[in-house]
Amino acid sequence: MLEYSMLYPVNTPTRTAVCLDGMWKFRLDNGHDDSSRWAHGIPGHDMIPVPASFQDFYTDKDTREFTGDVWYETEIIVPMSMKDSDVFLRFSAATHRAEVFINGEKAGEHEGGFLPFMVSITDKARYGETNKIVVKVNNELNETNIPCGRTITLSNGKKMTKPYFDFYNYSGLQRSVFLVSIPKRSIFDADLSYKVNGNVADITYNIRTAGEGRVSLKLFDENGEKAAEAEGCKGTIHLEDAHLWQVLDAYLYKLVITLSDDSGILDTYPMEIGIREVCIQGTDILINGKPVYLKGFGKHEDSDIMGRGFSRAVMKRDFELMKWIGANSFRTSHYPYDEETYIMADREGFLIIDEVPAVGLFESLVNFLDAGTGKGASSFFAKETTPQLLNAHLKAVEEMITRDKNHPSVIAWSLLNEPESKDESSLPYFTKIFRKALEIDPQKRPRSFAMEVSSGPDTCRCYQLCDFIELNRYYGWYIKGGYEISDAEVMFRREMDQWKAKNLSKPFIFTEYGGDTLSSEHKLPSVMWSQEYQDEVLEMQHRVFDAYDFVKGEQIWNFADFQTTEGLMRVNGNKKGVFTRQRQPKDVAFLLRRRWKELPSGYKS
Ligand code: GCB
Numbered sequence: 001m002l003e004y005s006m007l008y009p010v011n012t013p014t015r016t017a018v019c020l021d022g023m024w025k026f027r028l029d030n031g032h033d034d035s036s037r038w039a040h041g042i043p044g045h046d047m048i049p050v051p052a053s054f055q056d057f058y059t060d061k062d063t064r065e066f067t068g069d070v071w072y073e074t075e076i077i078v079p080m081s082m083k084d085s086d087v088f089l090r091f092s093a094a095t096h097r098a099e100v101f102i103n104g105e106k107a108g109e110h111e112g113g114f115l116p117f118m119v120s121i122t123d124k125a126r127y128g129e130t131n132k133i134v135v136k137v138n139n140e141l142n143e144t145n146i147p148c149g150r151t152i153t154l155s156n157g158k159k160m161t162k163p164y165f166d167f168y169n170y171s172g173l174q175r176s177v178f179l180v181s182i183p184k185r186s187i188f189d190a191d192l193s194y195k196v197n198g199n200v201a202d203i204t205y206n207i208r209t210a211g212e213g214r215v216s217l218k219l220f221d222e223n224g225e226k227a228a229e230a231e232g233c234k235g236t237i238h239l240e241d242a243h244l245w246q247v248l249d250a251y252l253y254k255l256v257i258t259l260s261d262d263s264g265i266l267d268t269y270p271m272e273i274g275i276r277e278v279c280i281q282g283t284d285i286l287i288n289g290k291p292v293y294l295k296g297f298g299k300h301e302d303s304d305i306m307g308r309g310f311s312r313a314v315m316k317r318d319f320e321l322m323k324w325i326g327a328n329s330f331r332t333s334h335y336p337y338d339e340e341t342y343i344m345a346d347r348e349g350f351l352i353i354d355e356v357p358a359v360g361l362f363e364s365l366v367n368f369l370d371a372g373t374g375k376g377a378s379s380f381f382a383k384e385t386t387p388q389l390l391n392a393h394l395k396a397v398e399e400m401i402t403r404d405k406n407h408p409s410v411i412a413w414s415l416l417n418e419p420e421s422k423d424e425s426s427l428p429y430f431t432k433i434f435r436k437a438l439e440i441d442p443q444k445r446p447r448s449f450a451m452e453v454s455s456g457p458d459t460c461r462c463y464q465l466c467d468f469i470e471l472n473r474y475y476g477w478y479i480k481g482g483y484e485i486s487d488a489e490v491m492f493r494r495e496m497d498q499w500k501a502k503n504l505s506k507p508f509i510f511t512e513y514g515g516d517t518l519s520s521e522h523k524l525p526s527v528m529w530s531q532e533y534q535d536e537v538l539e540m541q542h543r544v545f546d547a548y549d550f551v552k553g554e555q556i557w558n559f560a561d562f563q564t565t566e567g568l569m570r571v572n573g574n575k576k577g578v579f580t581r582q583r584q585p586k587d588v589a590f591l592l593r594r595r596w597k598e599l600p601s602g603y604k605s
Contacts, residue, residue: 002398002399002402004088004117004118004120005118005182005186005187005188005189005210006116006189006399006402006403007187007188007189007190007269008339008343009090009178009180010269010270012267012268012269012270013265013268014183014186014265014266014267014268015180015181015182015183015186015267015268015269016081016082016085016179016180016181017090017178017179017180018076018178018179018180019176019177019178020050020074020076020089020133020176020177020178020179021049021050021051021176021177022049022050022074023047023048023049023050024047024048024049024050024072024073024074024173025042025044025045025046025047025072025073025074026042026046026047026048026054026070026071026072026073027042027043027044027046027070027071028063028066028068028069028070028071029068029069029070029071029136030066030068031068035069035071038071038134038136039101039104039105039106039134039136040101040103040104040132040134041073041104041132041134042071042072042073042134048172049309050072050074050172050173050176050177051092051173051174051175051176051177051306051309051310052172052173052174052305052306052307052309053095053170053171053172053174053306053307053308053309054066054070054171054172054307055168055170055171055172055307056304056305056306056307057305062158065158065160066139067139067140067151067158067159067160067161068138068139068140068159069136069137069138070136070137070138070139070171070172071134071135071136071137072134072135072137072172072173073132073133073134073135074132074133075130075131075132075133076130076131076133076179077128077129077130077131078121078125078126078127078128078129078131078179079127079128080127080128081181082125082127082181083127084184085122085181085182085183085184086120086122086181086182086183086184086186087120087121087122087125087179087180087181088118088119088120088121088122088179088180088181088182089102089107089118089119089121089133089177089178089179089180090116090117090118090177090178090179090180091110091116091117091118091119091135091173091175091177092116092175092176092177092178092310092338092339093113093114093115093116093173093174093175093338094110094113094117094135094137094172094173094174095113095114095137095139095170095171095172095174095308096111096112096113096138096139096140096141096145096171097109097110097111097112097113097137097138097145098110098135098136098137098138099135099136100119100133100134100135101133101134101135101136102121102124102125102131102132102133102134103124103126103131103132104132104134105124107119107120107121107124108120111145111392111395112145112146112357112392112395112396112399113139113171113174113335113357114335114336114357114396115336115396115399115400115403116175116339116399116403117399118180135173137171137172137173139161139169139171139172140159140161141161141162141163141164141169141360142385143363143383143385143389144385144388144389144392145388145389145392146356146357146358146359146360146361146389146392146393146396147163147164147165147334147335147357147358147359147360148164148165148359148360148361148363148389149161149162149163149164149165149169149360150162150164162565163360163565164359164360164361164362164363165334165359165360165417166564166565166570166574167300167302167334167562167563167564167574168302168307168308168562168563168564168565168573169565170302170307170308170309170563171308172309174301174307174308174309174310175309175310175338176310176338182267183266183267184210184211185209185210185211185212185213185259185261185266185267186209186210186211186259186266186267187207187208187209187210187215187257187259187267187268187269188208188209188210189207189208189402190205190206190207190208190255190257190269190271190406191205191206191207191208191405191442192204192205192255192273192405192406192442192443193442193443193444194275194276194277194443195277196242196244196275196276196277196288196289199240199241199242199244200238200239200240200241200242201238201239201242201244201275202236202237202238202239203219203236203237203239203273203275204235204236204442205217205230205234205235205236205237206233206234206442207233207234207257208233209233209259209267211266212261213259213260213261213266213267214231214232214259214260214261215231215232215233215257215258215259216229216230216231216232216257216258216260217229217230217231217237217255217256217257217258218255218256218258219237219239219253219254219255219256220253220254220255220256221243221253222243222251222252222253224254227239227253239275242275243275244275244276244288245274245275245276245346245349245408246276246287246288246349247287247292247328247349247351247601248328248348248349248350249349250274250346250347250348250349250408251274251275252272252273252274252346252347252408253272253273253274253275254270254271254272254273255270255271255272255273256268256269256270256271257269257270257271271406272343272346272347273406273408274346274407274408274409275408276288276408277289278411278412278443278445278446279446280446280467280468280506280507282505283505283506283507283508283549283550283552284507284552284605285411285446285468285507285552285553287351287411290601290602291552291602291605292328292351292552292601292602293552293553293599293600293601293602293603293604293605294328294329294351294509294552294553294554294555295326295327295328295329295553295554295555295596295599296322296327296328296329296330296331296350296351296553296554296555296556297322297327297330297331297555297556297557297558297559297578298330298331298333298511298512298555298556298557298558298559299318299330299331299332299333299337299558299559299560300333300334300558300559300560300562301335301337301338302560302562302563302581303581304581304582307563310337310338310340312340314583315338315340315341315344316344317583318559318560318583319344319345319348319350321559321579321583321585322350322559323348324593325578325589325592325593325596326592326593326595326596326597326599327350327596328349328350328351328601329350329351329352329353329411329553329555330350330352330353330555330559331352331353331355331414331450331511331555332352332353332354332355332414333355333359333414333417333450333511333512333557333558334355334357334359334417335355335356335357335359336354336355336356336357336400336403336404339403342404342407342409342410343407345407345409346407346408346409349409350409351409351411352407352409352410352411353411353412353413353414353448353470353509353511353555354400354404354410354412354413354414355413355414355415355417355450356393356396356397356400356413356414356415356416357396358393358396358415358416358417358419358433359416359417359418361380361381361389361416361418361419361420362380362418362419362420362452363380363420379420379423379425380419380420380423380425380426381420381423381425381426381428381429382423382425386425386429390429390432390433393433394432394433394436397413397415397433397436397437397440398436398440400413401413401437401440401441402440405440405441405442405443410445411445411446412445412446412447412448412467412468413437413441413445413446413447413448414448414449414450414470414511415430415433415434415437415447415448415449416430416433416449416450417449417450417472418450418451418452418455418472419449419455421449421451421455421459421460421461421462421463422454422455422459422460422461423461424461426461426462427461427462430449430462430465431465434447434465446467446468447465447466447467448466448467448468448469448470448509449462449465449466449470450470450471450472450511450512451463451469451470451471451472452472453472453473453474453478453479456495456498457495457498457499457501457502458498463504466506467506468506468507468508468509468552469499469504469506469507469508469509470509470511471508471509471510471511471512472510472511472512472513472557473492473495473510473512473513473541474512474513474514474515475488475489475491475492475540475541475544476488476489476492476515476536476537476540476541477514477515477516477528477537479491481515481528481537482527482528482533485536485537485540488540489540489543489544492540492541492544493544493547496544496547496548499548499550500548500550504550505550506550507550507551507552507553508548508550508551508552508553509551509552509553509554509555510541510545510551510553510554510555511555512555512556512557513538513541513554513556513557514534514537514538514541514556514557514558514576514578515528515533515534515537515538515576516528516529516534516571516574516575516576517529517530517531517533517534517575517576517577517586517588518530518571518575519531519561519575519580519584519586529575531586531587531588532587534586534587534588535587535588535591538556538588538591538592539591542554542595549604551604552604552605556576556578556592557576558574558576558577558578559577559578559579560577560578560579560580560581560583561573561574561575561576561577561579561580561581562574562577562581563581578592
């Protein structure tokens with residue numbers, strides 16, 4: 001169980017959340033100076049914005065590619081009014097690991113770059129005075145933490161990361177930081193699950209508190225009218241005439257949880273909740289009993305200048321484009337996104353496949369190529385480091401599900417992306433991960449992992465663990481691209497026939513497909529990389545999807561062009577975007593818009 005509450009920081013009559021975003025002092029730890037005293041304050045004057053990745057501000061390559069420790073510093077006044085509370089610094093993420101100091105004293109640390117953590121400063125803060133906060137962030141990659149990769153040292157002595165994954169290793173304080181005060185006796189966590197029958201709904205709740213007290217709940221509808229109330233930490237609220245949260249037609253109730261004793265209110269925490277039930281029946285994904293066909297994207301948190309830094313402006317633009325094109329869903333490839341994205345999806349009625357940062361669990365720098373040709377270590381999960389990796393992975397699953405379990409938008413968990421799954425050592429590893437997700441999620445959402453082409457119907461040892469199948473397939477691009485595309489289609493159908501013959505009675509979602517395209521290139525007849533060829537690849541791939549009834553969704557790779565490590569395979573990044581990195585459409589966006597606007601919501605059911 002996590003030692004701090006994962007509830008999103010909010011201001012209520014009993015709680016305070018002060019956002020510390022702004023310009024922070026910044027310094028690379030290049031080993032030339034004595035950094036052993038930097039916890040007390042870092043030398044120099046350079047300032048950078050938080051949140052943002054640090055890499056794309058700088059004009060010299062050594063800074064952009066810097067691998068190792070980087071230091072951040074800011075000053076905060078901890079108000080006297082917080083003295084009787086528990087006081088924390090809350091990092092929405094620090095990539096990939098961080099140590100936090102207050103006034104030179106260590107307050108805490110965290111490993112894993114895409115999920116929030118809190119460090120207590122209750123006993124260390126100077127109340128009513130200025131406090132110096134210093135954070136040491138490290139961006140090295142290894143095989144004991146996720147995402148996986150290596151850190152090498154060049155002959156000039158400089159370190160460099162070698163990710164086993166296809167996105168740039170952006171890092172730093174990429175999401176917001178908060179100063180948070182929470183009452184000593186407080187609401188710690190809430191588990192909510194739903195049973196829906198027509199308009200009748202049962203909301204089952206289990207509220208956990210820190211310290212004793214009486215729990216009560218009040219449910220308000222969108223007009224602010226009280227719809228129900230209840231007492232006690234566990235129970236069921238019955239609604240005869242519930243407004244359901246539906247796909248692209250969200251309805252959000254406000255649930256206010258209060259903890260009190262004879263002296264009065266101790267703590268109060270409001271949550272926006274959506275009443276909806278997710279289940280899988282045969283090859284259908286049902287939301288409130290109605291089948292839904294997923295249309296959408298694998299995405300990245302990635303944009304010019306900010307890198308992977310969270311930006312509300314970029315998020316807003318992305319949702320507008322997804323609505324314009326007729327999408328209803330996306331996967332948070334390859335890591336859980338900033339919490340604001342889920343709040344927005346809850347409001348817009350989008351469906352999310354939430355992915356833990358377990359990517360690169362396949363030893364290859366170009367896994368999309370090597371796996372298909374049988375290269376790369378085949379027993380990734382039989383290494384000495386596996387127990388450590390498993391612990392980090394289990395912890396990330398617990399943190400992600402605890403953080404995201406109450407979002408109506410989250411309909412499924414993606415527990416790994418393109419791992420090695422053919423060796424017998426994978427099954428026990430995967431089994432533990434899948435079990436953990438089931439154990440923690442009060443809604444028991446469907447679980448899966450995204451399978452690359454070498455995890456096929458006759459080779460993958462783990463697909464039976466999945467409640468639905470996620471396939472990442474690039475027939476017509478990595479396999480038989482260009483004039484050979486007709487052979488690609490034959491091979492694709494052959495694979496799909498093999499899956500069909502297995503009679504799994506589970507929905508299949510294409511969580512990746514597509515091909516790279518340069519927005520500058522047009523050519524008639526088409527060649528690979530031209531916009532015309534991207535259209536042709538999609539037409540072929542869609543034709544295959546349409547031919548199999550058990551295919552219940554398509555999420556193209558990728559929503560937008562994004563930054564990767566430089567190399568022969570990538571032209572200043574991955575260009576499979578339907579939109580450019582600046583969020584303008586390529587030709588293929590119009591093809592998708594036509595298709596997705598026409599496909600009925602319950603296509604093939
Ligand atoms: C994949 C990976 C994704 C890559 C993509 C590609 O299979 O999951 O991270 O970016 O292929 O474009 O090669």
